[in-house]
Amino acid sequence: MALLWASSLARAEKDFPTLLPAKTVDAIIAHASGDIAYQHIRRISLFNRLAASEAYHRSAEYVLTELKKYGLDDAHIEQYPADGKTWYYMFQSFHGWDGESGVVWLVSPHREKIADFMEMPACLCRWSNSAQVRGELIYVGAGRPEDFDGKDVKNKIVLTSSSPGPVHEEAVFNRGALGVISFSYPRPLDYPDPVERDGISHYETSDGRKSTFAFKISYRKGQELLRMLEGGQKLELEVDVKARVYPSQYENVIATIKGTDPEAEEFLLTAHLCHFDPGANDNASGAATILEIARALKELIATGEIEPPRRTIRFIWIPEMSGSYAYAATHPERTDKIMCGLNLDMVGSYLNRNNSGFYFHLTPDSMPHFINDVVANFADFVGQTNTEFDYYSGYSFTKPILSGQGSRDSFRYKILPFMGGSDHRIYNDRLINVPMVFFNVWPDPYYETNLDTPDKCDPTTMRRAAVVAVASAVFITGPKPNCFALAGEVYGRGLARIGEDIKKALHYFNKGEFKDLETAYKEADNVVRFAFVREKKAISSVSLLDPQDASLSKYIADIARSYDSQEKRARLDIWNHYLAIRGEKKGKLESLKLSKEEIAAQDIIPFRNEKLRGPLGIRYVVTRGGMNPLAGASPIMRDERVIYEVFNFIDGKNSVLDIRNAASAEYSPIPLPDVQRFMEALAKAEVIRLRTASAKRQ
Numbered sequence: 001m002a003l004l005w006a007s008s009l010a011r012a013e014k015d016f017p018t019l020l021p022a023k024t025v026d027a028i029i030a031h032a033s034g035d036i037a038y039q040h041i042r043r044i045s046l047f048n049r050l051a052a053s054e055a056y057h058r059s060a061e062y063v064l065t066e067l068k069k070y071g072l073d074d075a076h077i078e079q080y081p082a083d084g085k086t087w088y089y090m091f092q093s094f095h096g097w098d099g100e101s102g103v104v105w106l107v108s109p110h111r112e113k114i115a116d117f118m119e120m121p122a123c124l125c126r127w128s129n130s131a132q133v134r135g136e137l138i139y140v141g142a143g144r145p146e147d148f149d150g151k152d153v154k155n156k157i158v159l160t161s162s163s164p165g166p167v168h169e170e171a172v173f174n175r176g177a178l179g180v181i182s183f184s185y186p187r188p189l190d191y192p193d194p195v196e197r198d199g200i201s202h203y204e205t206s207d208g209r210k211s212t213f214a215f216k217i218s219y220r221k222g223q224e225l226l227r228m229l230e231g232g233q234k235l236e237l238e239v240d241v242k243a244r245v246y247p248s249q250y251e252n253v254i255a256t257i258k259g260t261d262p263e264a265e266e267f268l269l270t271a272h273l274c275h276f277d278p279g280a281n282d283n284a285s286g287a288a289t290i291l292e293i294a295r296a297l298k299e300l301i302a303t304g305e306i307e308p309p310r311r312t313i314r315f316i317w318i319p320e321m322s323g324s325y326a327y328a329a330t331h332p333e334r335t336d337k338i339m340c341g342l343n344l345d346m347v348g349s350y351l352n353r354n355n356s357g358f359y360f361h362l363t364p365d366s367m368p369h370f371i372n373d374v375v376a377n378f379a380d381f382v383g384q385t386n387t388e389f390d391y392y393s394g395y396s397f398t399k400p401i402l403s404g405q406g407s408r409d410s411f412r413y414k415i416l417p418f419m420g421g422s423d424h425r426i427y428n429d430r431l432i433n434v435p436m437v438f439f440n441v442w443p444d445p446y447y448e449t450n451l452d453t454p455d456k457c458d459p460t461t462m463r464r465a466a467v468v469a470v471a472s473a474v475f476i477t478g479p480k481p482n483c484f485a486l487a488g489e490v491y492g493r494g495l496a497r498i499g500e501d502i503k504k505a506l507h508y509f510n511k512g513e514f515k516d517l518e519t520a521y522k523e524a525d526n527v528v529r530f531a532f533v534r535e536k537k538a539i540s541s542v543s544l545l546d547p548q549d550a551s552l553s554k555y556i557a558d559i560a561r562s563y564d565s566q567e568k569r570a571r572l573d574i575w576n577h578y579l580a581i582r583g584e585k586k587g588k589l590e591s592l593k594l595s596k597e598e599i600a601a602q603d604i605i606p607f608r609n610e611k612l613r614g615p616l617g618i619r620y621v622v623t624r625g626g627m628n629p630l631a632g633a634s635p636i637m638r639d640e641r642v643i644y645e646v647f648n649f650i651d652g653k654n655s656v657l658d659i660r661n662a663a664s665a666e667y668s669p670i671p672l673p674d675v676q677r678f679m680e681a682l683a684k685a686e687v688i689r690l691r692t693a694s695a696k697r698q
Helices: 002-015 022-029 034-044 054-070 165-173 219-230 280-302 323-330 371-385 459-477 482-509 517-545 550-582 596-602 619-627 640-648 656-666 670-686 693-697
Strands: 071-081 098-106 111-115 129-139 157-162 178-181 213-214 236-246 247-258 266-272 313-318 338-344 357-361 414-417 436-442 602-610 688-692
Touching: 022 280, 034 054, 034 280, 034 459, 054 071, 054 247, 054 280, 054 313, 054 596, 071 313, 071 323, 098 323, 111 213, 129 178, 129 219, 157 165, 157 219, 165 178, 165 213, 178 219, 178 459, 247 280, 247 323, 247 640, 266 280, 266 459, 280 313, 280 459, 313 323, 338 459, 357 371, 357 459, 371 414, 371 436, 371 482, 371 602, 436 459, 436 482, 459 670, 482 550, 482 670, 517 550, 517 656, 596 656, 596 670, 602 656, 602 670, 619 656, 640 656, 656 670
Parallel strands: 129 157, 157 178, 178 213, 266 313, 266 338, 338 436, 357 414
Antiparallel strands: 071 247, 098 111, 098 236, 129 236, 247 313, 357 436, 602 688
């Protein structure tokens, strides 16, 4: 067994080389601590830290105190208006909200406490207003307009199985109900007892009417109440809420490790600090882990185990989304100076216990960048050396990254395409232009519930996340990153991604969703073409690390030429596959004719409004232009990722047809009329302007 272990360790160091020297990686592993991150989680999760609230401010002060203790530069809290009036690009700020107390009592046919904010802050829905009422409970099912037929809910409290926001809209604002009790939960049969945090859609109507209240209870408790109602019992509830909605401010905690070159672009690490108490994995884990990353980096520099970075490393703790919008809109000159970064959101869960995986989500295809492959290199190293694959692993990890208080779980991880849902989606916008990779553990059965407590977080998982993040930061910000090694990494992984795209393209011929074989070929060819477009841009981004190195530029140009020849071969292979299915002999690659609609779309070039950076705000478009850009759209177009990319591919060069094809290659074929209507709505709201290609040439 000793021989097996020794040979396994030797294989690990040989087969999984990283972009950093082994000595540097060992130092990073030694200094990164999941146990220290876990201690931060225990403290941060004590605060009911909703964005723009007093408790959030106290959690921000805790982070600031730790940063000053670690000796980071320029550590401070920055504030921005949260008043319901200020716009940050296409994001409208919202007011602060604080729940002070809130209790629901069943008073008839017997007395029983149903929910209590003091016991469980997640139960009182955000934007609830103060109320002191007594009323009969009536069940309205999913709470759709048709579910109210034959039911008088005026001056009554409604019970629903759906999210309380739209039900409050219908029941309270439209039908005079007193308030809402919801027992919705996405997986109630597996987990009947969590209480999921939620909110009312808005706290005031356009004509000045205030929201009332909504509470969340567990699925199990909801079923108990429902059985009583269905059994013919009349239920009376008393509700007493004290809450306030008020003009406030968003707060970002900001600090840096200054680089030796003040003119160089920066590297960004960010995590959102907000969420209901306890909010441990979501997202005290991300906030705590980048605190630990900051400490470990300072320690590594102080001990001389890494050189001081050439590029400044910037850390920002934010209220989710709102803080990133506010920072980007307030400091465009700073975001313009950020090269790339990492967003850590929910990185603490036990993997085996929760049947979860650690996922590294790459930048979208509209923003190809070397940051993807830097992270993938170190993620693969941690994964391959902390997973038992076979008998020859010797029943041990070859380079253990474990924590004293943590698990010995294998590092179950995947490197996956872009997805939204957190602050990286703001930075990955084309006009903000900060390519960011997203670190995330999923699924989380306790997500956004009262059971998201510190005991669900694994110090081992967080230590591994910190190692990947620190190593990525050290490589990118270091005085002399090995750009040739990085170019080889990007090229090698790019070939693997192209291979997956070719497989996807060939599968199109096996699907029955296309009206004819010719359409299947056009979509398959489209996938392959844009795969090479993406990878050429990814390899070109490597030169950003050292634009003055002529030999590096030549090497990257050689790889780009290699891609050109490979693209011709791959597209010819798709063409010949198409001919073979048709029963024809191999032939010269031909371009199929464009339809009249495609020709027209090819002549229209959209341009972004430079004053509206950040992802598209649908509400903004509807408010300013009066048109819903998704009205009548197909399901694929309504996918949040697709909407993001259709908007993000607008660069003043791509035509409407190019944009449709690029997003279709990344996801699934999108009907061209969907994209055309989308562009028309954006143009009406002055989010974009449309010009013909011929006018642009003139």
